[in-house]
Amino acid sequence: MSALTLKNLDISYGDTKVVHGVNLDVPEGESFALVGESGSGKSTILRAIAGLAPEWTGEISVLGKPRTHGVDRNVSRQVQMVFQDPYGSLHPRKTIDSALSEPLAIHGIGNRGERVEAVLKQVGLDQRFRFRFPHQLSGGQRQRVAIARALMLEPKVLLLDEPTSALDVSVQAEILNLLKRLRREQNLTFLMVTHNLPVVSFLCDRLAVMRHGRIVEIADVAQLKQGDLKEPYSRELLAATAA
Amino acid sequence: MSTPLLEVENLRVSFPTHSGRVEVVKGLSFTLGRERLGIVGESGSGKSMTGRSILKLIRKPGEVTADKLRFEGIDILDQNEKQMRAIRGARISMVMQDPKFSLNPVMTVGEQIAEALVTHQKLGRKEVQQRILDMLTAVRINDPERVAKLYPHEVSGGMGQRIMIAMMLIPEPELLIADEPTSALDVSVQAQVLDIIDDLVTRKGMGLILISHDLALVSRYCDRILVMNAGRVVEECAARELDKAQHPYTRGLLAAMPVIDETRDELPVLDRTQWAGT
Numbered sequence: 391m392s393a394l395t396l397k398n399l400d401i402s403y404g405d406t407k408v409v410h411g412v413n414l415d416v417p418e419g420e421s422f423a424l425v426g427e428s429g430s431g432k433s434t435i436l437r438a439i440a441g442l443a444p445e446w447t448g449e450i451s452v453l454g455k456p457r458t459h460g461v462d463r464n465v466s467r468q469v470q471m472v473f474q475d476p477y478g479s480l481h482p483r484k485t486i487d488s489a490l491s492e493p494l495a496i497h498g499i500g501n502r503g504e505r506v507e508a509v510l511k512q513v514g515l516d517q518r519f520r521f522r523f524p525h526q527l528s529g530g531q532r533q534r535v536a537i538a539r540a541l542m543l544e545p546k547v548l549l550l551d552e553p554t555s556a557l558d559v560s561v562q563a564e565i566l567n568l569l570k571r572l573r574r575e576q577n578l579t580f581l582m583v584t585h586n587l588p589v590v591s592f593l594c595d596r597l598a599v600m601r602h603g604r605i606v607e608i609a610d611v612a613q614l615k616q617g618d619l620k621e622p623y624s625r626e627l628l629a630a631t632a633a
Numbered sequence: 634m635s636t637p638l639l640e641v642e643n644l645r646v647s648f649p650t651h652s653g654r655v656e657v658v659k660g661l662s663f664t665l666g667r668e669r670l671g672i673v674g675e676s677g678s679g680k681s682m683t684g685r686s687i688l689k690l691i692r693k694p695g696e697v698t699a700d701k702l703r704f705e706g707i708d709i710l711d712q713n714e715k716q717m718r719a720i721r722g723a724r725i726s727m728v729m730q731d732p733k734f735s736l737n738p739v740m741t742v743g744e745q746i747a748e749a750l751v752t753h754q755k756l757g758r759k760e761v762q763q764r765i766l767d768m769l770t771a772v773r774i775n776d777p778e779r780v781a782k783l784y785p786h787e788v789s790g791g792m793g794q795r796i797m798i799a800m801m802l803i804p805e806p807e808l809l810i811a812d813e814p815t816s817a818l819d820v821s822v823q824a825q826v827l828d829i830i831d832d833l834v835t836r837k838g839m840g841l842i843l844i845s846h847d848l849a850l851v852s853r854y855c856d857r858i859l860v861m862n863a864g865r866v867v868e869e870c871a872a873r874e875l876d877k878a879q880h881p882y883t884r885g886l887l888a889a890m891p892v893i894d895e896t897r898d899e900l901p902v903l904d905r906t907q908w909a910g911t
Binding site: 561563567614627 | 823893894898
């Protein structure tokens with residue numbers, strides 16, 4: 391079954407249309423990357439799926455069910471997002487424990503203490519971090535918390551918006567390994583936005599190259615590894631990385 | 634090389650904390666001629682503090698000490714603020730990381746560049762205008778006349794960074810310190826910006842210190858590389874020989890980067906306990 395299906399998706403912010411007619415199908419268990427430069431609309435697609443950019447037309451289906459425009463609790467349970475900046479995406483005055491418990495409270499799920507403990511273990515954080523505040527953690531630790539928060543509701547799909555671009559290379563390696571392991575263990579589907587092609591090569595199965603709000607090419611990672619991208623713009627991106 | 638542009642010996646930078654002073658740069662020494670030097674390291678390695686202490690930009694309660702910190706024979710640590718202002722910008726300038734936060738939001742691009750120039754030189758209005766337009770052209774901005782009238786929020790990140798470079802280079806300094814000049818930019822724009830810096834630096838025979846966490850990038854644009862970890866230089870090598878680096882930290886950093894034709898199932902991570910750092 392498809393984890394995510396986008397049909398003729400147009401997304402606007404006010405009068406400005408930023409994504410034009412995107413069609414995409416991500417099967418369950420796949421790790422799919424959206425690449426392209428700033429302003430190409432890749433993050434906007436994630437935001438629309440997550441419900442953060444409600445002005446869209448077309449169709450967004452999650453695990454076979456079309457998504458509505460408003461807040462959709464079922465979608466929240468199945469799809470969660472990890473944001474780029476671990477410094478900006480955690481509430482500064484909430485402890486890790488309360489940040490992680492909040493989604494459980496909203497969805498009326500019990501057994502919170504145990505669940506928080508379990509998820510911290512999954513993302514490789516020691517229990518002593520549980521009652522700390524975000525400012526007491528390093529960037530890599532915070533990104534682990536952000537991933538843990540996304541995993542709280544046991545979703546099937548993770549939307550990853552540049553999950554490692556704010557991190558040092560050695561920390562990036564740790565987070566990439568973590569994401570790869572989580573995907574294997576929980577059979578997650580990833581839709582990841584990045585402009586780092588080597589990261590795509592490490593973590594993803596397929597990629598879509600975007601420009602000016604449109605998908606210009608969808609390719610296999612094998613093609614990326616061999617430098618076998620067809621469109622001139624994709625080749626340009628590849629050249630900028632490989633140079 | 635006759636007299637080096639910059640001589641640094643046993644540079645130490647420290648900050649007070651609840652548990653006594655903490656040194657963030659611990660006895661750094663290097664000399665720089667008219668060449669391109671890269672300083673690489675992770676967050677907290679002290680690389681930015683090194684760049685800032687050369688310009689004497691570390692404020693109290695931070696403390697800078699050095700056996701020698703000389704720029705063209707001038708002892709930087711001996712200069713007072715007034716004397717430093719004559720050096721900053723005019724002779725040594727610095728490109729910061731994020732154009733969004735480093736440009737003045739209420740001045741037009743042209744005014745800001747002009748300010749950098751007239752602070753250090755007395756020039757006629759027409760000449761200033763001409764220099765600004767020439768400089769904007771030099772950083773490959775098409776239509777410089779239009780761009781000079783824009784405010785920083787009206788330009789893209791890549792353009793903002795080029796404007797900052799224009800501002801830093803217009804007084805024709807002898808040394809340029811670029812602190813993560815491209816980490817806020819797209820990959821496709823990064824190369825353009827660095828090419829511009831590289832081109833201008835080589836053409837004018839300036840010295841360049843490029844501070845970055847990106848090993849691959851630094852090795853491409855520099856002649857020599859210092860690898861820093863926890864306030865110390867762990868390795869110094871020619872940029873071309875980076876792949877032959879010996880130190881386990883440097884090797885660890887190199888290995889942790891995914892490559893475009895990645896086949897590894899898991900990336901090796903640094904064992905942080907090994908370098909008694911943070």
